[in-house]
Amino acid sequence: MKITPEEVERVAALARLQLDGPEVERMTRQLDTILSYVAKLDEIDTQGVEVTTHTQQVVNAFREDEVQPSLQPEQALANAPEDNGASFSVPRIIR
Amino acid sequence: MDFSSLTLHEALRLLEDGTTTSVALTQAVFSRIGAVEDRIKAYLAHNEELALQGAEQADALRAQGQGGPLCGIPLAVKDLLCTSDFPTTCGSRMLERFTPPYNATVVEKLHQAGVVITGKLAMDEFAMGSTNENCAFAVPENPWKAGYIAGGSSGGSAAAVAADECFGALGSDTGGSIRQPASLCGVVGMKPTYGRVSRYGLVAFASSLDQVGPLSKDVRDCALMMEAIAGYDPRDSTSINRPVPVYSQVLERGVRGLRIGVPTEYFGQGLDPEVETAVRRGIELLEQAGAEIVEVSLPHTQYCVAVYYLIAPAEASSNLARYDGVRYGFRAAGTDGLQEMYNRSRSQGFGDEVKRRILIGTYALSAGYYDAYYKKASQVRTLIKQDFETVFRQCDLIASPVTPTPAWPIGEKSDDPLSLYLSDILTLSANLAGIPGMSVPCGFTSAGLPVGMQLQAAHFNEEVLFQAGASLEQQLGIAAKKPVIGGV
Numbered sequence: 081m082k083i084t085p086e087e088v089e090r091v092a093a094l095a096r097l098q099l100d101g102p103e104v105e106r107m108t109r110q111l112d113t114i115l116s117y118v119a120k121l122d123e124i125d126t127q128g129v130e131v132t133t134h135t136q137q138v139v140n141a142f143r144e145d146e147v148q149p150s151l152q153p154e155q156a157l158a159n160a161p162e163d164n165g166a167s168f169s170v171p172r173i174i175r
Numbered sequence: 176m177d178f179s180s181l182t183l184h185e186a187l188r189l190l191e192d193g194t195t196t197s198v199a200l201t202q203a204v205f206s207r208i209g210a211v212e213d214r215i216k217a218y219l220a221h222n223e224e225l226a227l228q229g230a231e232q233a234d235a236l237r238a239q240g241q242g243g244p245l246c247g248i249p250l251a252v253k254d255l256l257c258t259s260d261f262p263t264t265c266g267s268r269m270l271e272r273f274t275p276p277y278n279a280t281v282v283e284k285l286h287q288a289g290v291v292i293t294g295k296l297a298m299d300e301f302a303m304g305s306t307n308e309n310c311a312f313a314v315p316e317n318p319w320k321a322g323y324i325a326g327g328s329s330g331g332s333a334a335a336v337a338a339d340e341c342f343g344a345l346g347s348d349t350g351g352s353i354r355q356p357a358s359l360c361g362v363v364g365m366k367p368t369y370g371r372v373s374r375y376g377l378v379a380f381a382s383s384l385d386q387v388g389p390l391s392k393d394v395r396d397c398a399l400m401m402e403a404i405a406g407y408d409p410r411d412s413t414s415i416n417r418p419v420p421v422y423s424q425v426l427e428r429g430v431r432g433l434r435i436g437v438p439t440e441y442f443g444q445g446l447d448p449e450v451e452t453a454v455r456r457g458i459e460l461l462e463q464a465g466a467e468i469v470e471v472s473l474p475h476t477q478y479c480v481a482v483y484y485l486i487a488p489a490e491a492s493s494n495l496a497r498y499d500g501v502r503y504g505f506r507a508a509g510t511d512g513l514q515e516m517y518n519r520s521r522s523q524g525f526g527d528e529v530k531r532r533i534l535i536g537t538y539a540l541s542a543g544y545y546d547a548y549y550k551k552a553s554q555v556r557t558l559i560k561q562d563f564e565t566v567f568r569q570c571d572l573i574a575s576p577v578t579p580t581p582a583w584p585i586g587e588k589s590d591d592p593l594s595l596y597l598s599d600i601l602t603l604s605a606n607l608a609g610i611p612g613m614s615v616p617c618g619f620t621s622a623g624l625p626v627g628m629q630l631q632a633a634h635f636n637e638e639v640l641f642q643a644g645a646s647l648e649q650q651l652g653i654a655a656k657k658p659v660i661g662g663v
Contacts, residue, residue, distance in 0.1 A: 095521075096517040110592055117480075117481060124478065126555060132557040135608060156276070161503075172512060
């Protein structure tokens with residue numbers, strides 16, 4: 081086994097996903113199949129091989145530090161599930 | 176005549192010589208949508224009234240001798256490109272009620288070119304899938320065969336173009352999501368070089384792999400659409416500042432003098448014999464037209480599925496962390512406290528495949544596994560990229576199948592994620608290496624399902640893809656062949 085149900089639950093908690101019992105069972109089985117498959121990368125000796133995170137050589141893309149047009153507060157809040165007219169509202173954090 | 180069956184460039188000519196108007200073209204498209212959409216299910220949203228307003232404006236501009244190069248042409252866009260006129264759902268419950276406050280750069284560019292946007296097209300949720308079965312709202316069907324997949328993730332885009340429900344469409348391609356559905360639906364699709372087209376306003380899946388590109392009725396249409404959307408955008412820090420060629424000017428150049436590589440590894444086990452026959456015949460036609468055919472090798476092809484299905488989920492797990500039920504998107508009702516609100520909103524808002532990829536990605540990036548999975552995959556990505564660098568010293572472009580098989584019945588592989596991932600083997604490498612790729616129709620199976628040929632070239636060498644694609648299309652003469660949809 082590449083991954084156990086306990087590990088799937090731990091990873092789900094890191095990703096802020098809540099899985100029920102059957103979902104944990106199914107995801108464990110499917111992730112196990114996928115992780116067993118990707119283990120074929122171990123066949124390749126990658127010692128000393130650089131990583132590729134981007135395919136184009138872009139050096140830092142800077143711009144002048146000047147104010148640019150941006151969203152108005154009411155536009156930024158327009159899609160909020162809950163707001164108070166000036167900011168986003170979230171459920172109570174500190175009790 | 177029914178204008179909806181015209182290509183984009185044919186429609187443009189009729190607009191230019193005054194034979195028709197944008198209003199008439201737009202009405203024809205909506206009439207076609209009315210006739211076939213029940214069967215195709217390509218659109219998640221369309222708006223005839225809004226489109227006709229745009230068409231009237233386009234006609235007025237054209238009458239004054241103004242308007243952009245595509246003035247008055249009705250096009251549709253995949254539902255992960257931000258549009259302030261339409262909701263942008265990404266095929267997900269998470270964004271079901273999300274209407275962006277701004278347009279993606281490519282949408283702005285279409286507006287500037289004079290395009291009339293008809294609506295938003297179905298897709299696998301957050302572009303994760305190869306069949307469109309992961310869309311939370313509708314599963315488009317292949318115009319060539321009822322009950323068959325249109326492909327994915329830009330399945331709605333490919334189906335709409337093949338069914339004449341628009342004159343062309345934009346899609347996005349992270350691992351084949353333009354080329355694969357284009358191949359399965361018998362239309363042209365291009366994934367440009369990474370950095371050629373702005374990603375600003377493209378809802379992110381895997382940021383080092385995602386590119387926006389056209390799906391079109393023929394190669395010339397693809398060139399005209401690329402001319403409209405390509406170019407540097409200061410709002411996408413990965414877009415590249417170099418001039419955009421006039422792609423439509425290279426279509427007549429032919430393939431004489433071009434060296435076309437045929438990679439041995441792309442004709443391996445699991446390739447459908449009818450797909451192989453159609454693609455090999457297409458390669459012969461290119462040879463007869465003057466190209467030199469050489470056998471080449473991309474030895475790390477067998478590892479691209481493993482590399483992709485670590486890197487793409489890793490990037491996705493990070494990108495999709497933004498869906499927290501706070502600023503936009505779905506929020507679960509009646510939760511107790513912030514943590515539970517996060518957990519339940521994400522669990523109820525995301526579908527199965529998205530959760531699966533978030534889990535794989537989070538696992539591959541988590542402490543103790545990062546080196547074994549994410550870092551290892553990123554190193555093998557370098558080897559895959561080097562394979563292409565080697566091959567493009569031996570030839571100008573590569574020809575191969577796009578997919579190992581033609582379209583299959585909806586539901587056939589939906590319970591087996593790995594077998595679906597493996598069907599992406601021929602398209603993933605282009606994204607991992609950042610090179611451009613194109614799918615051009617090259618025939619049909621005995622069951623009448625389309626087969627595409629994939630052409631790939633070195634970074635920023637889209638022109639040779641257009642040359643070879645146009646040559647193949649001209650020799651085959653199948654671009655005008657249309658599916659029969661419910662008798663219309």
